[in-house]
Amino acid sequence: MEEAGNVIFSIGPLQVTxxxxxxxxxxxxxALVSFLATRNLKEVPGPLQSLAEIAVDKLRDYFGGLLGExxxxxxxxxFATLFIFIIVCNYSGLLPGAGHVKGFAxxxxxxxxTAGLAIVAFFTTHVIxxxxxxxxxxxxxxxxxxxxxxxxxxLNLIEQLVRPASLALRLYGNMYGEETVTEQLYEIFxxxxxxxxxxxxxLFCMLQAMVFTMLLSIYVSEATxxx
Amino acid sequence: MASGTIAxxxxxxxxxxxxxxxxxxxxxxSKAMDAIARQPEAAGNIRGALVISLALMEALxxxxxxxxxxxxxxx
Numbered sequence: 001m002e003e004a005g006n007v008i009f010s011i012g013p014l015q016v017t018x019x020x021x022x023x024x025x026x027x028x029x030x031a032l033v034s035f036l037a038t039r040n041l042k043e044v045p046g047p048l049q050s051l052a053e054i055a056v057d058k059l060r061d062y063f064g065g066l067l068g069e070x071x072x073x074x075x076x077x078x079f080a081t082l083f084i085f086i087i088v089c090n091y092s093g094l095l096p097g098a099g100h101v102k103g104f105a106x107x108x109x110x111x112x113x114t115a116g117l118a119i120v121a122f123f124t125t126h127v128i129x130x131x132x133x134x135x136x137x138x139x140x141x142x143x144x145x146x147x148x149x150x151x152x153x154x155l156n157l158i159e160q161l162v163r164p165a166s167l168a169l170r171l172y173g174n175m176y177g178e179e180t181v182t183e184q185l186y187e188i189f190x191x192x193x194x195x196x197x198x199x200x201x202x203l204f205c206m207l208q209a210m211v212f213t214m215l216l217s218i219y220v221s222e223a224t225x226x227x
Numbered sequence: 228m229a230s231g232t233i234a235x236x237x238x239x240x241x242x243x244x245x246x247x248x249x250x251x252x253x254x255x256x257s258k259a260m261d262a263i264a265r266q267p268e269a270a271g272n273i274r275g276a277l278v279i280s281l282a283l284m285e286a287l288x289x290x291x292x293x294x295x296x297x298x299x300x301x302x
Contacts, residue, residue, distance in 0.1 A: 166286070173289035180296065211282040 002198035009101055018105035019113055022098075026088050026107070059083060066217040071132075071224060078124055083213040086117065090175060094198060099179065108208075109175040111168065118168035121216045126160075129223030138223070163219065167212060174208050230302045237298035244291030251284050 006016040037052035045053060059080045064072045067079075086108065093106030094100060107113045129138045142156045165168035182197045259277040263270045 065252065123263070167295070170282075170286040170289065172292045177289055177292050177296075202247060208284060214279055 002020060011094070017110070018099075018103050019107040019110040021103045022090065022092060023103055023107045023113070025104075026092060030084065030088060032130075048108065055084075056080070063217055065222050071128075071221070075124075075128060075220070079213055079217060082117065082120070083209055086171070086212055087206060087209035089113075090209055093175065093179060094201060094205070106175060106179060108171055109179050111172045114168040114172040115164075117171070117212070118164035121167055121212075121219075122164040125163075125219045125223050126215065127219050132224040164173075166216060171208055171212055174204060178204060195200075231300050233298050237295040238290050240298065241288075241295040246286050248288040252281055255280055255284070269297045 007017055008021065009016055033048070034052070037048045041049065043060045060072060060076060063079050064075060069077070093109065094105075097104055099105050099109075108117075126138075133141070140146075142160075143153045145152070178197070178201055182194050182201070185197055186194045255277065259273050262273050266273075
């Protein structure tokens with residue numbers, strides 16, 4: 001897409017864009033915060049530790065309602081990591097200078113980033129499905145009922161392949177569209193009006209992260225359910 | 228001529244998807260309100276399902292908007 005124009009530098013054949021450097025910064029900040037929050041765990045938590053505890057608690061409740069108790073305990077880190085990473089990426093676009101300073105751009109407004117996240121989601125679904133039910137059962141579950149499998153199997157395979165594409169396009173479209181709309185509003189009337197869109201963005205950024213992980217957990221619970 | 232047609236196509240791509248999504252979202256929201264009014268104790272569950280279904284419908288408009296942006300870029 002629009003990546004070719006804003007390559008900052010290249011490592012061999014890999015071209016590093018502003019979105020990539022922003023993601024590096026986000027990874028570093030998240031790792032630092034997690035490290036500081038869990039460095040010396042206490043019975044009576046300090047402010048940072050209680051923040052982390054509340055976050056983990058809420059996320060566990062949220063995914064527990066979708067995935068069931070057993071799978072949540074087993075696979076919680078994957079979902080929570082995706083959720084926290086996407087929500088921090090989305091909110092990073094609201095910081096001043098995003099998209100205008102070199103090396104700092106909203107990562108999820110680039111199709112390559114969201115496609116990468118969607119590929120992670122795709123493999124998460126199928127690896128968990130195969131681990132929980134065994135390869136044979138999992139493959140057979142895509143062709144149920146068996147006497148109609150010549151009709152059902154192609155449809156199911158297409159659906160499985162379309163899912164990551166729609167996940168990627170949804171996240172990319174929302175974030176990119178929001179950025180573009182704010183920019184257009186800024187050009188029409190720079191004082192005050194873009195602020196309204198930014199307040200809406202506060203809601204939408206969280207909603208998109210929620211939708212991404214909620215769809216992923218619905219797919220996973222579908223892949224693991226026993227018949 | 229060609230750029231005028233592209234501009235019209237871009238406007239239609241967004242406008243038509245927005246019309247369909249608006250109807251669908253209005254319908255969904257009104258049904259959810261009905262359900263909450265009838266059974267206020269289930270409001271939390273209904274709200275969760277409502278937000279998710281609204282976001283799924285919204286994706287269709289977003290696709291239209293992406294197409295519109297691509298078309299505008301071609302003028």
